[in-house]
Amino acid sequence: MKLQQLRYIVEVLNHNLNVSAxxxxxxxxxxxxxxxxxxxxxELGIQVFGRSGKHLTHVTPAGKEVIxxxxxxxxxxxxxxxxxxxxxxxxxxxxxxxxxHTQARYALPPxxxxxxxxxxxxxxxxxxxxPQQISEAASRGDADFxxxxxxMHLYGDLVMLPCYHWNRSVIVTQDHPLAQLKRKLTVEDIAxxxxxxxxxxxxxxxxxxxxxxxxxLEPKIVFTATDADVLKTYVxxxxxxxxLATMAVDPTLDHDLVALDASHLFDASTTKIxxxxxxxxxxxxxxxxxxxxxxxxxxxxxxxxxxxxQEEVDAMFAAFDLPSR
Numbered sequence: 001m002k003l004q005q006l007r008y009i010v011e012v013l014n015h016n017l018n019v020s021a022x023x024x025x026x027x028x029x030x031x032x033x034x035x036x037x038x039x040x041x042x043e044l045g046i047q048v049f050g051r052s053g054k055h056l057t058h059v060t061p062a063g064k065e066v067i068x069x070x071x072x073x074x075x076x077x078x079x080x081x082x083x084x085x086x087x088x089x090x091x092x093x094x095x096x097x098x099x100x101h102t103q104a105r106y107a108l109p110p111x112x113x114x115x116x117x118x119x120x121x122x123x124x125x126x127x128x129x130x131p132q133q134i135s136e137a138a139s140r141g142d143a144d145f146x147x148x149x150x151x152m153h154l155y156g157d158l159v160m161l162p163c164y165h166w167n168r169s170v171i172v173t174q175d176h177p178l179a180q181l182k183r184k185l186t187v188e189d190i191a192x193x194x195x196x197x198x199x200x201x202x203x204x205x206x207x208x209x210x211x212x213x214x215x216x217l218e219p220k221i222v223f224t225a226t227d228a229d230v231l232k233t234y235v236x237x238x239x240x241x242x243x244l245a246t247m248a249v250d251p252t253l254d255h256d257l258v259a260l261d262a263s264h265l266f267d268a269s270t271t272k273i274x275x276x277x278x279x280x281x282x283x284x285x286x287x288x289x290x291x292x293x294x295x296x297x298x299x300x301x302x303x304x305x306x307x308x309x310q311e312e313v314d315a316m317f318a319a320f321d322l323p324s325r
Contacts, residue, residue, distance in 0.1 A: 194240030
C-alpha cells in the first residue's frame with residue numbers, strides 16, 4: 001500500500017469518480033491512476049469502486065470506509081509537513097480560506113490587510129462559494145479555514161468555532177414609504193412589499209423565513225442573490241425592499257439608501273470559523289483566527305481542537321460573550 005494509491009482514491013472521489021478529470025488535476029495519466037487503484041484493491045481484497053465496463057459508477061460500502069481512513073492518513077501527512085515548515089520556515093507558507101461573499105467583502109478585509117502586512121511571505125487565497133462548496137473545500141484540504149454562518153450540519157468533520165453574532169437591516173430608497181416610518185419596524189410592515197434578499201442557504205436567510213412563519217405571513221420574495229452589493233443595486237432600481245446583513249451597509253457608499261434596524265425582528269446569526277479535526281495549525285494560522293475573532297486565542301483553539309465532537313465544542317463556548325456586528 002502506497003500513499004500515492006491512497007491519494008488517488010481520495011481524488012477520484014473528489015472528482016465525482018471521473019478518472020480523466022482526476023488524472024488532469026494530478027498531472028498524471030488516466031491508465032496510471034486506474035492501474036494503481038486496481039493494485040490497491042487487489043492488495044486489500046475488496047473493491048473500493050463499483051464499475052460498469054471501464055467506468056466507475058459508485059463507491060462500495062467497504063470503499064467508503066477505506067477512503068475515510070485514507071483522508072485521515074493524508075491529512076496527517078500534511079500535518080507532518082506543516083510541523084517541519086513551522087520549524088524551518090515559520091513566517092512562510094500559504095493560507096487558503098473558503099467563505100461567502102458577505103464575509104469576504106465586509107468582515108475580512110481589515111483582518112486580511114493586517115495579516116498580509118505582518119506575514120508578507122505567506123500567500124493567501126480566498127475561495128467564495130455556497131455553504132456546501134465551502135464545507136467540501138475544507139474537508140478536502142483545499143481550504144485551511146471555512147468561514148460560514150448557514151448550514152452547520154454540512155461541517156460535521158470540521159471543528160467550528162463561534163466568532164461573532166450579527167443581524168439584519170431593511171434597506172429602502174429614500175422616497176420609500178418605510179423610510180418615513182417613525183416607529184419600530186414590524187414583520188407586517190415588511191410583508192406589504194416585495195423583498196430582495198439572499199438565496200436560501202446563504203447569510204442567515206433562514207432567519208427571515210422563520211420570522212415570517214412565526215407571524216403567519218409569507219414573504220413576497222421577488223429577487224435573490226448571494227452578493228449583498230447586487231441586492232442593493234436592485235433595491236435602488238425599485239424592485240423591492242432589501243433584507244440583508246447590517247454589516248453589508250456602508251454609510252458612505254450607501255448614502256443614497258435608508259437602513260432600518262431589524263435586529264428586533266430576527267434572531268441573531270452566528271458566524272463561525274472551522275478547520276479539520278486534529279489539523280496542525282501553523283503559528284500564522286492561529287494569528288489569523290485571533291485577528292478575526294479576538295476571543296479565539298491559541299489556548300482556546302487548541303482546547304477546542306482536542307474535544308471529541310462539535311457538541312462539546314458548542315458547550316465550551318456556551319458561556320462566552322460573543323461580540324456583535
